[in-house]
Amino acid sequence: NAGVTQTPKFQVLKTGQSMTLQCAQDMNHEYMSWYRQDPGMGLRLIHYSVGAGITDQGEVPNGYNVSRSTTEDFPLRLLSAAPSQTSVYFCASSPSNYGYTFGSGTRLTVV
Amino acid sequence: AQSVSQHNHHVILSEAASLELGCNYSYGGTVNLFWYVQYPGQHLQLLLKYFSGDPLVKGIKGFEAEFIKSKFSFNLRKPSVQWSDTAEYFCAVNVGSGNTGKLIFGQGTTLQVKP
Numbered sequence: 001n002a003g004v005t006q007t008p009k010f011q012v013l014k015t016g017q018s019m020t021l022q023c024a025q026d027m028n029h030e031y032m033s034w035y036r037q038d039p040g041m042g043l044r045l046i047h048y049s050v051g052a053g054i055t056d057q058g059e060v061p062n063g064y065n066v067s068r069s070t071t072e073d074f075p076l077r078l079l080s081a082a083p084s085q086t087s088v089y090f091c092a093s094s095p096s097n098y099g100y101t102f103g104s105g106t107r108l109t110v111v
Numbered sequence: 112a113q114s115v116s117q118h119n120h121h122v123i124l125s126e127a128a129s130l131e132l133g134c135n136y137s138y139g140g141t142v143n144l145f146w147y148v149q150y151p152g153q154h155l156q157l158l159l160k161y162f163s164g165d166p167l168v169k170g171i172k173g174f175e176a177e178f179i180k181s182k183f184s185f186n187l188r189k190p191s192v193q194w195s196d197t198a199e200y201f202c203a204v205n206v207g208s209g210n211t212g213k214l215i216f217g218q219g220t221t222l223q224v225k226p
Contacts (some may be wrong), residue, residue: 042216
């Protein structure tokens, strides 16, 4: 099993550009989540999903969209990147017994 | 507002010292509690978790945590730290009796262990 795979690992965007951060898991986990990690602020939940076709907003959803068309994939879309979205993004997945597995992260810089 | 608080932002210890990192949450009702560790340049790894039962839970690498419901706390402990424990530690809470998919993290505590 590859676990939780995030791509790309690094990305630089210009303000106003759009992009999609990819997240895929091969463990058949029902639950998937996106977090951003900023110094001194821990991890903040952006969006999460409790199954295919079901998504919900977390603590900091503004500026981000998600969809969950399959159990395996949970992409995060930035429609118009802003410097405030410069961060490290982590995707996580969990089966019903709460053990979350995290991906290795995507370091995004918006200039 | 509902939150998870880690009061120690940066802790510096010498090897063999004992460790206790505080975690408090403000949610009422049923919670599931976690401690994660992030070694430099790596992703988060689960140290231990509490769902129900014995409030003293043991995790990997000699870590343990105690759930005190009356104090809304879930402090992490280790009797004797090693240099390899240098990392950032995060407390996290899942609110509700089942997995809601909504895991909320504290701000993190950076632990530096001096050899």
